[in-house]
Amino acid sequence: MSQNPANGSLDTLERLADVIDQRRAGDPDKSYVARLFQKGGDAILKKVGEEATELVMAAKDADRQKIVYETADLWFHSMLALAQHGIRPAEVLAELERREGLSGLEEFALRKLKLREEGGTP
Numbered sequence: 517m518s519q520n521p522a523n524g525s526l527d528t529l530e531r532l533a534d535v536i537d538q539r540r541a542g543d544p545d546k547s548y549v550a551r552l553f554q555k556g557g558d559a560i561l562k563k564v565g566e567e568a569t570e571l572v573m574a575a576k577d578a579d580r581q582k583i584v585y586e587t588a589d590l591w592f593h594s595m596l597a598l599a600q601h602g603i604r605p606a607e608v609l610a611e612l613e614r615r616e617g618l619s620g621l622e623e624f625a626l627r628k629l630k631l632r633e634e635g636g637t638p
C-alpha cells in the first residue's frame with residue numbers, strides 16, 4: 517500500500533482503532549475518546565459535522581497546514597463513528613480499493629441500478 521511522507525498507513529489507522537476500542541469505556545476525566553462516548557452517539561456525530569465544516573473553511577482559506585490538521589480531526593472523529601458501529605478501518609479501505617479503476621460516474625450508475633433492483637431509492 518502507498519504511504520504518505522510521514523509513513524502513515526493502514527497500520528496507523530488500525531492502531532488508532534485499537535486505542536479507540538480500549539479507551540471508549542474508560543475514564544472520561546482521562547480520555548477524550550471515553551468522554552465523547554460517554555456523551556453519546558449524537559455527540560460523536562456532531563463532532564464529525566463540526567470537523568467537516570472546519571475542513572471546508574480551511575480549504576476555502578487555502579491554508580495547507582490547517583487542511584492537514586482539520587482532515588486529521590475529521591478522520592479521527594469519523595473513526596469514532598465507525599467504532600460506534602463496530603466497523604474497522606480496513607473495511608473502509610477495502611471499499612476504496614474496490615472502487616479503484618472504476619470511474620466515479622460509472623460506480624454511481626451501477627449503485628443506482630443495484631438499488632433499483634433491490635427495490636430501494638437511489
Ligand SMILES: N=c1c2ncn([C@@H]3O[C@H](COP(=O)(O)OP(=O)(O)OP(=O)(O)O)[C@@H](O)[C@H]3O)c2ncn1[C@@H]1O[C@H](COP(=O)(O)O)[C@@H](O)[C@H]1O
Pocket residue numbers: 532535536539546547548549550566588589592
Ligand atoms: N487523534 C486523536 C485526536 N484528534 C483530535 N483529538 C481531539 O479532538 C478534539 C477536537 O476538538 P476541537 O478541535 O473541536 O476543539 P475542542 O475545543 O477541544 O472541542 P470542543 O470543546 O468544541 O468539543 C480535541 O480535544 C483534540 O485533542 C484527538 N484526540 C485523540 N486522538 C487519538 O486518540 C488517542 C486516545 O485519546 P484519549 O482518549 O484522549 O486518550 C490519542 O492517543 C490519539 O492517538
